[in-house]
Amino acid sequence: MAEDEVNYASVVFKPNQQQRSEVKREETVYDEVKVQNKATEQTPVTNVKKEETVYDEVKVQNKATEQTPVTNDVTLIYEIDETELNQLKENQTTLNAVNHNLTKLNNQLSSDNEDLKRNQTKLTLQMNNLTQVFNVLDKEVTNLTKENQKLKGKNEELKTQNKDLEAEKKNLTEQTQQMTTPWDELNVSRAQWSIDAYCPRENNNRKCNACQKGWELNSSCYATNNADQGEWKTWEEARKDCRGKISDLAVAINEEEMKIIREKSWQNNENKGYWIGLRVEDGKWKWLDGRNLTNNSWIDQSSPSDGHCAISLQNQGFKSVSCDEKNQWICKKKALSV
Structure with a gap:
């Protein structure tokens, strides 16, 4: 066959006429396979005319067991050159490395996911605690607000009382100033009364006693x-x-x-x-x-x-x-x- 020769093959599977269930143990069954070789105009074949179809009879022996039905599967083995084989091996090695890296990444992501779940649980508990603290603080703020309003009211009352006291102080100051002269006169009168009480006048003379009259x-x-x-x-x-x-x-x-x-x-x-x-x-x-x-x-x-x-x-x-x-x-x- 020349270097540029192209062969075409046609495979025809002839079903076995016997029932598969009837095949006995160690029985040999042959299926007939005809292989058609079609030659092109540029590929001469010895003793074969143009467009002539030649069938080679191939007998395939199927050895069936006692309870195993015979199938029509045929395994085709292709020859692969060494370069393609090496390339496939390299691809397989690369894919294995990528798969290994992906496996490590997946494990790391799984670990990170577990950490995130644990952190989420902790954050949820902290959020619940903060919510409770917030509720307590909110109540305290509400109470302080009410107390502040009361204090503001009392402050206004105290301011009013302070104004009243200032006015009363002013009035008392004025009254004190007005009473200064009468008080001085009263003190003089009291002193005179004491003198008259303890030192009564007799014949234009005064005689003082330790006790006032009547004591x-x-x-x-x-x-x-x-x-x-x-x-x-x-x-x-x-x-x-x-x-x-x-x-x-x-x-x-x-x-x-x-x-x-x-x-x-x-x-x-x-x-x-x-x-x-x-x-x-x-x-x-x-x-x-x-x-x-x-x-x-x-x-x-x-x-x-x-x-x-x-x-x-x-x-x-x-x-x-x-x-x-x-x-x-x-x-x-x-x-x-x-």
């Missing part, structure tokens, strides 16, 4: 108020009267003063006496000057009761009675040093 001197000045029964007072009322005379209800610092107070309580009525500056405070007997009663023998009741005050009886000493009772009273103040 008795016994180391201190005492005034026994022997008012009519209709003018008797409660303990608070009696004290108010004494304070109006620049004095207070009588207190006893020692045994001597206690005896003086008791002697001035000359009322003969055994059930009535004179208010003195001794009362119960917080379950204890206290004098008006803040001292505690240390000598319990001075009063007939050892267990003090709140709301009780002391009266002085000439023959009985001090006695505990209700402060709301009405009695006479004894005032005391310091004597004037002359």
